[in-house]
Amino acid sequence: MSVELAYWQSTSIRLVFALVAVLIPAGGAVYLYLFKMMSFMQSRLGPMEAGPYGSMQLLAEVGKWLQKEDIFPRKADKLVFALAPYVVLLSTFLLVLVVPFGPDAYFVDLDVGVFFALAVSSVSVLGILMAGWGSANKYSLLGGLRAAGQLIAYELPMVLAVVGVVIQAGTLSMQGIVSAQAEGEIFGFGGLGNPFIITQFVGFAIFMIAVQAELSMTPFDMPIAESELVTGYLTEYSGMRFLLFFIGEFATANIFAFFASVLFLGGWTVPPFITDIFGIEYDDAIFNVLGPIVMLTKMLLVTFLVYWARFSYPRFREDQLQRFAWKILIPISLVNIFVTGVLKVVF
DSSP, rough: OOOOOHHHHHHHHHHHHHHHHHHHHHHHHIIIIIIIHHHHHHSOOOOOOOSGGGGTTTHHHHHHHHHHHOOOTTTEEEEEEEEHHHHHHHHHHHHHHTTTOOSSSSSSSOOHHHHHHHHHHTTTHHHHHHHHHHHTTTHHHHHHHHHHHHHHHHHHHHHHHHHHHHHHHHHHHHHHHHHHHOOOOOOOOOOOOOOOHHHHHHHHHHHHHHHHHHHHHHTTTTGGGGHHTTTTTTTOHHHHHHHHHHHHHHHHHHHHHHHHHHHOOOTOOOOOHHHHHHOOOTTTTTTTHHHHHHHHHHHHHHHHHHHHTTSSSOOOOOOHHHHIIIIHHHHHHHHHHHHHHHHHOOO
């Protein structure tokens, strides 16, 4: 017996799940990687006082920022300054809409889901430019301009890296890409499916590098370089609005990791030999429960790569950053598209 929900009811439920899908993984990643993994890499324990093993430290940090005064610079454009962090966060929530977590566990299933995701991922640059301009601070403006140049440069290799996956899967649908990997074969062997990280490993590497740059994380953190720009476009922010930028950065890292899991790691599916062992099918309702768990596991693995790079490499110079995008990543991604297209036609 199925229950028919009104539009406002189904929309409200989806909104709650969207908040959970964005905020809970973001908080978990901050604790696991920013507080603990980075500490262990530097031979220290990290936060230990707030809660068991420092597990409540994130709540303490949120409480601290909520208590701080929300200051507007005297000469700031108050409307633009105030709206900037919400525009950045909007991009994150739009991205999660097209990520499938199971056969029926998704917010929207678009035939052009990949196109939609790549389009809305660029909305964040508008928020960063708004923050840089609205702050009426030269450091902030320089940070905003750096961020705009960087995000435009690295969106191109990101899009081109995804094109190889789209060619191989033959669809722009996120669910279609998941199905293509689950039902595919590698040289006639279907026990593992055909996760595109094997055939599109170059695309995966380019995609992850571009994600690092899109997030402005080390070694691509020129827009917020503390030693040069006093945290760039974030300089004048405090209190709740600074917290929103913080949430947006780490939540977007997780959503991009979900996106990479769908494109290259088979999404919410598991290798076919596992489903054969347990006698289940991908369209079974059980995957609406198992799927989110599988996606969360893959997301944590991909996010680990993002934070590992963040804590391991020095910052690029601005000229090195631009040269790396235009002279290395883009040509390699074009070659990858050409080779993928040729092999798609031949085989």
